[in-house]
Amino acid sequence: MDQNSASRIRVAILGATGYTARELLNLLLRHPRVEVTALTTRQDTEPHLADVHPLLRGRLDLTLENLSPQQVAQRADCVFSCLPHGASAAIIEPLLANHCRVIDFSADYRLDDPQVYTHWYQVAHPAPERLAETVYGLPELYREAIRAACLVANPGCYPTAAILALAPLLKEKMILPRGIVIDSKSGVSGAGRNPKPNLHFPECNENFTAYAVGQHRHTPEIDQVLGDWAKPPVSVIFTPHLVPMNRGILSTAYADPAGDRTADAMLESLAQTYADEPFVRVVKHLPGTKDVVGTNCCDISLRIVQGKVVVISVIDNLLKGASGAAVQNFNLMYGFDETTAL
């Protein structure tokens, strides 16, 4: 690399112990215009990155530190927050005040309506006035707004897979906004790195379950963005399931057609919508999660069965569903080629 470090964006990652931070680092460390200058943890011990993420040993010589927002702002131009909701907004507000640009992995700035936020997350939002102003970081839908944003709300993993599949069909009035079923299946890394009884290997392995049926917090996010594109409000039936594998989401969405278009016509319309997108591939075959794991791609296909439109989409939940999308957003915000490091 012939770029000198002076031309690099200084980057900090907050909450660097989890899987999304590991994947993010794995991408950023091969980004020619990034210098990772700070990693934070809220724990008192300040471990070396190599001990937290053995996969990254030798790639970056930094320890995770328990830093104040001011310390972070001194070291970084751009901050990726991998903190959980609530904790994330609390630190993002002072970072913005200190002129950092921020990409937030949590749900704190994804919803427009503070009341919806409070209903689903059971806490009051620390900066409700910022909610409706924050850009939802799905480049395929909101690219121009992302370029100019100081704060980007990185989308949830389930919403990314479902929205990319459904939003164009809703916008083109090919499917009806009522009664949409989204039956989603996710690998276990989506549940984070903290051990829990139901994620203990012998409980999770060789098992398949639904969970949080009708109660998953990604529901209002899907409703909001789909409603934004469908115009009439949308209230999806969202059913997440846990698959005994590490990575990948497959979303099977069911909707009623709004006209009499054939499956081929709908598929062609999707293909045209995404023709110039570097990371969305509309395919005729039924895609599997292995087609996208390790990439920032979303593969989408469509069938009509007994008069019902069935749209299937796959992503890597840790990349297009989290860290890959974040780097894509970062590239847009700083004017780099959108595919850099991806």
Next chain:
Amino acid sequence: MDQNSASRIRVAILGATGYTARELLNLLLRHPRVEVTALTTRQDTEPHLADVHPLLRGRLDLTLENLSPQQVAQRADCVFSCLPHGASAAIIEPLLANHCRVIDFSADYRLDDPQVYTHWYQVAHPAPERLAETVYGLPELYREAIRAACLVANPGCYPTAAILALAPLLKEKMILPRGIVIDSKSGVSGAGRNPKPNLHFPECNENFTAYAVGQHRHTPEIDQVLGDWAKPPVSVIFTPHLVPMNRGILSTAYADPAGDRTADAMLESLAQTYADEPFVRVVKHLPGTKDVVGTNCCDISLRIVQGKVVVISVIDNLLKGASGAAVQNFNLMYGFDETTAL
């Protein structure tokens, strides 16, 4: 065991190389009233059972033989056919003529209408007149007919999970028969023991896919049995998926409610329907496949989400979805306690 062998039913298993035959043997070999007298294969080599199924080494000293129907009929009172469709009917006809009672794992006698059979299986049926007469071997729905039957069509694995969840709700007019979505997920043993590219370990492992969307041959079987209980015909939207695990099916069914009953009321109705069933457990929590793998049980739960009824059911595809159901049918046919060996 103090029963002498004279009082035992002599049993043959056709097509004994596959997973369903292995599971069937594992059950029958601890059945106090069964003597396994013949195992068949259509291959010329006649291997010992221990080499075909190492798990059963030492349990039964038999080789698999390439036997004619007449030879089978001489050795066995009751025949379980684990042959594929087409091959199964071809041998079952002479077996019935030779006074064997038969439990057929294939789809050959599940459908009532020869034209529907021909449409989905692309062959003419060798004994079309027997189709409408054959008992569908789901004890919870057709117990009395099974007791008297000479030929029982053992149900498919996907249909078992879906029908047990939906038939009572349709019969009680709690859900509408139109637009039912059945989003099913199965472990890989359901695809049989023959190696195929998409079932090669590194292709299948850490992957999740839909397959045969709108084209799976279990569809007409589900439509037929649900229609029989709903009375108006049913045409489900059926979407099977492959889960990277060995055993288990989870079915997530979506239907529109027919009245204004609550989820609790529907769940209570299901519980009452199955109150005396030894192998159906209606539960309040969301069941996972691990709750039933290794058993002949079907666990069912129900939610209402955004006005849509969501019914979740789980079975072991090789037991309640195949060999366990077959032994349950066998027990009914011969007047044994229905739970013997299960």
Next chain:
Amino acid sequence: MDQNSASRIRVAILGATGYTARELLNLLLRHPRVEVTALTTRQDTEPHLADVHPLLRGRLDLTLENLSPQQVAQRADCVFSCLPHGASAAIIEPLLANHCRVIDFSADYRLDDPQVYTHWYQVAHPAPERLAETVYGLPELYREAIRAACLVANPGCYPTAAILALAPLLKEKMILPRGIVIDSKSGVSGAGRNPKPNLHFPECNENFTAYAVGQHRHTPEIDQVLGDWAKPPVSVIFTPHLVPMNRGILSTAYADPAGDRTADAMLESLAQTYADEPFVRVVKHLPGTKDVVGTNCCDISLRIVQGKVVVISVIDNLLKGASGAAVQNFNLMYGFDETTAL
């Protein structure tokens, strides 16, 4: 079942929340001469068995209770303790005083020498005088002593696989007692049901590691029993590994030959040793864990490579390596057929 309950042995299981207790119950509930009368937990909440082990829902209507040794002794003739070491001995002493017979899954009574126990477990033993007197519950080696025992120390899972493979070869002086390497690989259920960071699904899945190299507490147990059969003391090099699967242990043992016997001769000797054993199968092919998972069997094979004897053995760690062995011991202690319920 035509036996009346008066003729049944009343059985209690201590520490009934874990995997070994679940497997034990699964076996005992089909044992014609057992009545399970008590299940204990050391937690204050007293959950129903169906909520602790959904797999067993409907099989037994008992809650787990926090019972004193005296309460257990009033309800049970025979007690299986699935408690961890230390906790187990503390309750077993009063149980024995109250005339219960006990099968202990912990390591508390496996070692003969209190000092060795203290060295490896870092606590003093509450009843050191009982150590050298307690029977090691490996029926293939100590069958007669087990029949008469009031207290049986159920063997560890790794020792069972390794000892069954090596003890006869040592006794027959076919291999040298020095420098034996035991490279063992276990499914994750062997580590118990408590969630831990390294057993979190995304950490454990698609990963293979060695652990506790040279420090695993099963080491002195292997040394002791092999030494008992070899006569000169044995100090094995024991290296356990974690396999991303639920069940099964494969042990690959390496030893120097003591003479010039061929591999076939050694295999034949093993076959003769175990000719009458219902649960040991000496085979010519290389066995895999799937050949024994779900059974109480140990499959053993042997090769000589570059002058080194390589002995490979497989068991189900939860059955022959724990609960199956316990039921086998129980059958011996009460004079039932050794294979009952297995």
Next chain:
Amino acid sequence: MDQNSASRIRVAILGATGYTARELLNLLLRHPRVEVTALTTRQDTEPHLADVHPLLRGRLDLTLENLSPQQVAQRADCVFSCLPHGASAAIIEPLLANHCRVIDFSADYRLDDPQVYTHWYQVAHPAPERLAETVYGLPELYREAIRAACLVANPGCYPTAAILALAPLLKEKMILPRGIVIDSKSGVSGAGRNPKPNLHFPECNENFTAYAVGQHRHTPEIDQVLGDWAKPPVSVIFTPHLVPMNRGILSTAYADPAGDRTADAMLESLAQTYADEPFVRVVKHLPGTKDVVGTNCCDISLRIVQGKVVVISVIDNLLKGASGAAVQNFNLMYGFDETTAL
């Protein structure tokens, strides 16, 4: 990328349907100095890359072609052969004659002695005179020779893990060359992409087996390279095992110490040997395969147990064990930074 394509090395991949070719492409397509110009298959159908490797859809617009060596030589400066042994040498000879430089993934040029080759591979070598001249492509051992080579024999996956762990200890006379046991465990992708009964998902999943004990073709390769470093000849006892996971090899090697050095001293010596190596990390903890999967790294640790030296090493079998090593060799051959694209 601002390099124009004139400055790029034109690269062909032979036998591009398998896993090593997919991984190789994934690396080469982000190499700034590579242009992939040809992909070959020996099948008559000439599928598009996107259909063979859906993961790479959109990355490269090429079909796989059934090309002659001359056609390949016209299009490419450097050829990576992912063909099986025998087939590989047959095409490499004309490629070399046409002035291509070649990196061969097969075993055809790894062994120095044609008789050893014939013994293990059961065929005569087409160019026996080239055997002893060909460079073994393990950069950590033979870096300078690789730089100048026209033909590099890319090492086997098992040998890479074992040799990196043991060669320095042998060279430094810290371990004895006799009686070395190498107990290796590999993910299933190492067995290739062709479906086989034992690699069928339900056979392989939840199973652990040894295979080819004492007969694996990587044995002479390990013996040869370790002997080259130890000077006295080496004959290892090599036992491969199959782990139910996609990627990764862990090698557990056992050797007798040659002196009285402590484990710490040996570990320190290893650390010094590899201090400047970009892809070997000597660590104190016990490494797992997940620490290296997706990277070109080999992590090594060491213990002494009961007087036996135990060396544990892990690699990604498809990267450091195949395609990553190939790119590392390519970088050396063309004078690029050794870590480019890795």
